[in-house]
Amino acid sequence: MFFNQIDPAPSDPILGLTEAFNSDPRATKVTLGVGVFVDDQGATPVLECIRRAERLLWETERTKTYLPISGIREYGQSVAHLVFGSDFHALAADRVAVAQTPGGTGALRVGAELLKAFRPQATLWVPNPTWGNHPGVFGAAGFSAKAYPYYNAATKAVDVDAMCAALEQVPAGDVVLLHVCCHNPTGADLDAEGWARVAEIAAKAGWLPFFDFAYQGFGAGIEQDRAGLLSMLQKVPEALIASSFSKNMGLYGERVGALLLVAESAPAAAAGLSHVKRLVRVLYSNPPRHGGALAAMVLADEDLRRLWVEELTAMRQRIQSVRQQLVEGLAARNTGVDFSFIARQNGMFSFSGLDEAQVTFLREEKGIYLVKGGRINVAGLNTANLDFVCDAIAESLKR
Ligand code: LMR
Numbered sequence: 001m002f003f004n005q006i007d008p009a010p011s012d013p014i015l016g017l018t019e020a021f022n023s024d025p026r027a028t029k030v031t032l033g034v035g036v037f038v039d040d041q042g043a044t045p046v047l048e049c050i051r052r053a054e055r056l057l058w059e060t061e062r063t064k065t066y067l068p069i070s071g072i073r074e075y076g077q078s079v080a081h082l083v084f085g086s087d088f089h090a091l092a093a094d095r096v097a098v099a100q101t102p103g104g105t106g107a108l109r110v111g112a113e114l115l116k117a118f119r120p121q122a123t124l125w126v127p128n129p130t131w132g133n134h135p136g137v138f139g140a141a142g143f144s145a146k147a148y149p150y151y152n153a154a155t156k157a158v159d160v161d162a163m164c165a166a167l168e169q170v171p172a173g174d175v176v177l178l179h180v181c182c183h184n185p186t187g188a189d190l191d192a193e194g195w196a197r198v199a200e201i202a203a204k205a206g207w208l209p210f211f212d213f214a215y216q217g218f219g220a221g222i223e224q225d226r227a228g229l230l231s232m233l234q235k236v237p238e239a240l241i242a243s244s245f246s247k248n249m250g251l252y253g254e255r256v257g258a259l260l261l262v263a264e265s266a267p268a269a270a271a272g273l274s275h276v277k278r279l280v281r282v283l284y285s286n287p288p289r290h291g292g293a294l295a296a297m298v299l300a301d302e303d304l305r306r307l308w309v310e311e312l313t314a315m316r317q318r319i320q321s322v323r324q325q326l327v328e329g330l331a332a333r334n335t336g337v338d339f340s341f342i343a344r345q346n347g348m349f350s351f352s353g354l355d356e357a358q359v360t361f362l363r364e365e366k367g368i369y370l371v372k373g374g375r376i377n378v379a380g381l382n383t384a385n386l387d388f389v390c391d392a393i394a395e396s397l398k399r
Contacts, residue, residue, distance in 0.1 A: 013132050014371055021369045029367035030389055032380040035184065035348050036252060037315050040382045047250045049308040053297040057290075067289050069277040071100020071258075075292045078299035079258045083213060083243050085223060088230055094266040097273035099280065100287040102255035104214045104244030105137060110259050111210060111240045112141035113279045114272070115175055124210075125176045127151070127163075129351075129373060131184045131212070134177060148176070151186045153353065156341035158183075160194045164201055172206030178232075180241075181225040182215035182347020185375035189219065189346050195228040199235040211241040217248040217312045218319070219346040237264040245295045247348070248312055254291025315379075319348060322381045326350070329390035335397045342378075350376045358396040366392040 011019060017033035036044045070076065076098035081089050084096070101107040115122060124143040126134050127150030135145040148170070149162035170176060178198070183189055190198065202209055211229055219225040233239060241260040246252045259276060263269035280286065298304045323343045330339040342350045354362070354374040362368040368389055370376055381389060 017369050017371065020363075024367050024369075026367040028385075028388060029369070030380060030385045031369045032376045032378075032389070033369045033371055035247065035377055036379070037247065037250060037319075037348070038377075038379045038382070039318070042382055042384070044250065044252075047308065047311045049298050049304045049311060050249060050251065050294055052307070053294045053301075053304055056297060057293055061293070064289065067100070067286050067292070069280050069286045070098070070273060071287045072289070072292050072296050074300060075100050075296040076258065078296055079243060080260060082216070082222070082299060083226065083229070083241060083258075083260060084233075085226060085230065088233065092233070092262065095263050095269045097261045097263070097269040097276070099259045099273065099276045100292045101242075101257045101259050101280075102284060102287055103246055104212065104242045104257040105133065106255065106284075106287075107242035107244070107257045107259035108134070108137045108210075108212065109141060110276055110279055110283065111242060112138045112143060113283070114275055115208075115210075115240075116141045116143060117275065117279070119173060119175070119208075121173075122208075123174045125167075125170055125174060125207075127177070127179065127183070129185055130177065130179075132371070134212075143175075150183075151188055151351065156188065156344070156351075156353070158188050158190055158194060160190065160197065163194075164197050167198060167201045167207075168205060170205055170207045174207045175210050176202070176207050177210045177212060178228075180211050180213040180216070180229045181219040182349070184212075184214070184347070185349050185371065185373060186351040187345025187347050187349045188351070190228055192227065192231065195231045199232045202232060203235040209236060209239045211239060213241055214244040215247055215347045216243065218316055218348060221316070222309070222312070233262060238262055245291070249295055249298065249308065251291045251295065254294070255288055256291035256295050319379050322378050322386075323350065325386055326378065326381060326390070329386055330393060333390055333394035335394045337397060348377055348379050350378050352376050352393075354393070354396065358393075358399070361396045361399060362392055366395075368392055 014034050021031045080096050080098055124138045124145045125148050126145050128147035148166040149159055152159035216225045239262045243258045245256040261272040298308050327339050327343045352374045359370050
């Protein structure tokens with residue numbers, strides 16, 4: 001027997017929460033777990049720009065044949081423009097190579113495989129804390145992850161001094177994972193000065209940055225959110241970047257992402273991409289075409305792109321307004337805890353500071369689902385559930 005010998009694996013700390021939520025019979029249950037945008041009616045809608053692109057695609061697409069291993073060419077070009085902005089792209093386009101991947105997770109995994117192939121002894125450094133799946137993705141490619149200090153739970157901000165002191169000690173040849181914006185899970189980002197310091201250190205120490213850029217447009221805006229990345233690329237000649245349209249185009253289940261390689265020269269970028277293709281071929285052969293075609297259409301068509309930017313702006317503004325309502329709702333309940341930091345965090349997530357017992361109380365007693373470390377998907381709050389959640393958090397703090 002084969003399966004009889006296998007013990008069940010633990011459920012995923014983030015996606016497993018959705019499964020538990022779905023099977024919870026309570027009518028008042030609230031999901032604040034997985035990072036998906038939710039509107040005030042509790043839906044995660046298909047963006048209008050995507051619906052229009054889908055109609056266009058249905059009218060014009062004549063084949064479902066395989067994509068090239070590195071994906072749709074126009075998609076890659078548009079992604080590079082979006083990620084870098086036109087100025088940098090004009091300077092560096094020839095030393096950038098792009099592969100379309102199944103989501104940002106796919107990009108991270110392919111990048112990890114590439115690094116493992118050519119830097120087998122390297123250590124991967126991740127911020128403490130980081131997205132729960134980072135160690136797993138890199139671990140599956142054979143990397144052991146070590147943590148560098150990042151979040152200061154007392155100040156609720158990035159501990160830049162501790163982070164810089166640690167990154168100065170990272171040996172040349174190692175790989176440092178950096179969240180470009182909307183840090184997952186804390187929502188605390190480096191400011192311009194912090195990025196400049198990290199860039200100086202990277203240039204001097206010689207480690208390789210791997211940027212996770214899954215939330216472009218959810219922080220301050222499409223251009224503003226890439227500022228840290230660009231300040232690093234002015235100092236370091238090489239980088240890997242994992243980007244994603246899961247959140248900013250709402251294409252979650254279509255799995256639309258990209259791995260971008262920035263090399264020192266055009267031949268080096270081409271060599272890197274040739275190995276990415278070799279690795280992709282044995283992992284999943286070639287990327288799925290539907291979502292990439294939609295994203296490429298939205299980025300290339302002026303009207304669709306304008307509509308997309310409007311819709312993205314509306315999502316960002318809704319989250320910012322909900323942050324404010326959460327801060328006010330908790331302040332009104334006199335919990336004795338200052339939650340004003342929630343309004344200063346960026347992106348979908350708030351690192352609430354709630355401990356494991358409080359998170360368990362919220363889930364078991366109230367049917368409110370948060371990730372174990374206390375991360376709240378702020379977008380999951382709405383007019384109908386905000387008071388209930390504020391009451392429950394206040395109760396959890398009194399226990
Ligand atoms: C999250 O952190 O909730 C999202 O990035 C979704 C995921 O795959 O974990």
